[in-house]
Amino acid sequence: xxxxxxxxxxPFFALARSPAFDxxxxxTLRRWLASYYVVAAMAMPLVFWSSRNDxxxxxxxxxxxxxxxxxxxxxxxxxxxxxxxxDEYQVQLRNDAFRHAYWLAVILGLAxxxxxxxxxxxDQDLAFWYALGIFGLLAGLPSVAVAWQMPDEDLEDE
Amino acid sequence: MTTEGNSLIRSxxxxxxxxxxxxxxxxxxxxxxxxxxxLVVLVIPPVAIWSGSDVSSLLLLAISMLxxxxxxxxxxxxxxxxxxxxxxxxxxxxxxxxxxxYWICAVIAVASAAGMARVWQHDQVLGYAVFVSLVMLIxxxxxxxxxxxxxxxxxxx
Numbered sequence: 001x002x003x004x005x006x007x008x009x010x011p012f013f014a015l016a017r018s019p020a021f022d023x024x025x026x027x028t029l030r031r032w033l034a035s036y037y038v039v040a041a042m043a044m045p046l047v048f049w050s051s052r053n054d055x056x057x058x059x060x061x062x063x064x065x066x067x068x069x070x071x072x073x074x075x076x077x078x079x080x081x082x083x084x085x086x087d088e089y090q091v092q093l094r095n096d097a098f099r100h101a102y103w104l105a106v107i108l109g110l111a112x113x114x115x116x117x118x119x120x121x122x123d124q125d126l127a128f129w130y131a132l133g134i135f136g137l138l139a140g141l142p143s144v145a146v147a148w149q150m151p152d153e154d155l156e157d158e
Numbered sequence: 159m160t161t162e163g164n165s166l167i168r169s170x171x172x173x174x175x176x177x178x179x180x181x182x183x184x185x186x187x188x189x190x191x192x193x194x195x196x197l198v199v200l201v202i203p204p205v206a207i208w209s210g211s212d213v214s215s216l217l218l219l220a221i222s223m224l225x226x227x228x229x230x231x232x233x234x235x236x237x238x239x240x241x242x243x244x245x246x247x248x249x250x251x252x253x254x255x256x257x258x259x260y261w262i263c264a265v266i267a268v269a270s271a272a273g274m275a276r277v278w279q280h281d282q283v284l285g286y287a288v289f290v291s292l293v294m295l296i297x298x299x300x301x302x303x304x305x306x307x308x309x310x311x312x313x314x315x
Binding site for chain 1: 250252253254256257259260263264265266267268269270271272273274275276292296300
């Protein structure tokens with residue numbers, strides 16, 4: 001089981017450590033990427049609600065994936081890698097981010113869940129897209145918190 | 159925070175860390191409290207359906223609050239104290255507890271709120287009961303995590 005997980009996760013580990021993301025290790029850029037991620041996650045249900053255009057939704061889904069990969073790369077996959085792949089400082093940073101994100105995630109989860117439940121009776125497609133957007137937001141909140149707090153990589157090395 | 163507020167937290171902190179609560183701090187006792195808490199909280203909605211009144215839910219809510227308080231005391235309030243009242247090890251333990259609790263709470267919040275919104279129109283008693291269980295589970299979750307994983311005080315020393 002552990003080997004299967006290792007094989008599945010290998011490309012992600014490589015991606016997180018890839019030099020391709022060296023250019024996005026500044027705090028300002030990370031914060032922009034974090035904002036981009038939040039907007040990308042919220043755009044999917046909002047566009048479906050306003051236009052129900054399938055092509056736009058496919059493009060927005062792709063856009064969300066790009067935002068997720070960029071955000072994960074900018075924090076070197078800190079919130080997704082297993083603990084054994086992180087040093088003590090990174091574990092501290094990750095756990096602190098989860099604590100900061102916790103109450104916001106609870107409020108968003110409750111409000112979003114309520115909205116999904118209300119919509120389910122009248123419009124299941126819209127409820128599905130809202131649920132997807134909410135889970136996207138909840139999945140990314142700790143990464144957003146890390147991206148917001150993490151210092152520039154050069155400063156970190158010092 | 160005001161000086162009065164600080165001294166209030168400090169004296170409360172000293173009170174719950176006192177030796178009078180040492181009986182609650184053993185790992186076995188803590189784990190029994192965690193299991194009891196889950197049982198009581200999860201039983202609130204079925205009991206509300208069965209009895210059809212808010213009274214039973216309120217009674218069970220009171221019991222779950224008492225167990226929650228006992229758990230908070232058992233882990234010396236680590237999950238809820240501000241940073242300034244914790245040492246470095248306690249800070250690490252607290253943040254790790256929030257890390258472990260994050261996904262459990264996020265999923266519980268979305269699923270229960272969605273369920274509650276569906277139920278509310280047909281059965282308000284059940285809606286309240288689900289809401290009460292949900293709030294208890296979410297607010298106490300980091301403390302539950304801590305209570306489960308913390309070693310005995312002797313092991314810590």
